[in-house]
Amino acid sequence: MIKGLTAAVVAAVISLPVGAAQIELSYSKLFTQLKHNNSDTHPDVKVGYFMVKPQTGEVCTITKAWMTKKKHYEEFVIPASQELPLPIDSNLRRVNPDVFIETAGDAFCDVSFQVMAKNAFENEMSVDDVRVLVPQMTAMMQDLGGMFSSWFMPDVEGVSLHFAEPQSSLETSKGRIIDMEGKVAVVRLADLQDDERVLFSQQPIKVTPWIPQS
Incomplete structure (x- = not known):
């Protein structure tokens, strides 16, 4: 046997x-x-x-x-x-x-x-999109962390856009430049103005939370 x-x-x-x-x-x-x-x-x-x-x-x-x-x-x-x-x-x-x-x-x-975000974003992401995602991502992370996670878990303050190919930067509808590290761009909610949109030439493969490093 x-x-x-x-x-x-x-x-x-x-x-x-x-x-x-x-x-x-x-x-x-x-x-x-x-x-x-x-x-x-x-x-x-x-x-x-x-x-x-x-x-x-x-x-x-x-x-x-x-x-x-x-x-x-x-x-x-x-x-x-x-x-x-x-x-x-x-x-x-x-x-x-x-x-x-x-x-x-x-x-x-x-x-x-x-x-991560459920929906795909093809050509752009608006400030309203980020405003919707940020608190929901915080809530999801607290659910995953358990009953007391809200005591010590920092809040999400933006999103990370992940692309299949590296780029040097992204541009917004207000003409601002968002630098990238390889294939990832960080979009901070506090930096976005009303009606501002982040534009991209290739669709992100996923959108994940961004938490500032202490």
Whole structure:
């Protein structure tokens, strides 16, 4: 029996594509954070799951991901943002299928969740958009942190725009320049004027909270 089990494990490893790494998770563990996406207190904000390199925080490329339980199998379509598109379903939590994720390369990647905007922003983001997102992102982070998180968790004061390709800067409708660090631009709510819009030539792949570093 042991010999047969060992052979099965070896066969599973060999069957992976060259330069790929795979992890296995239970749906119920992922549901713990995912359930907050149905809250009425932050309808424009969600939790998104990503695979990241623990040492750098760099997002890993998901080459394949699927969910299985006995004879049931469902493969996920991975978007450009590399977010794992998990369904939110209490019935699935009870069934508790296994979730498998393969990433490109042989570097270790771990699952991580991020607070982010639900809606996509194609060409611009208005000051009103930021005003809506900032308090909802704060509320979501407090929900994730638990009962006493509001005592020590700093408030969100803006958003970070993440792009697929690096840029030097963004421009606003008022002619202001927002500098970028590589692929990320920070938009501070306090810096925006009424009716001001942040313009961009490429669509952000995700919008996340910005909290000033103390």
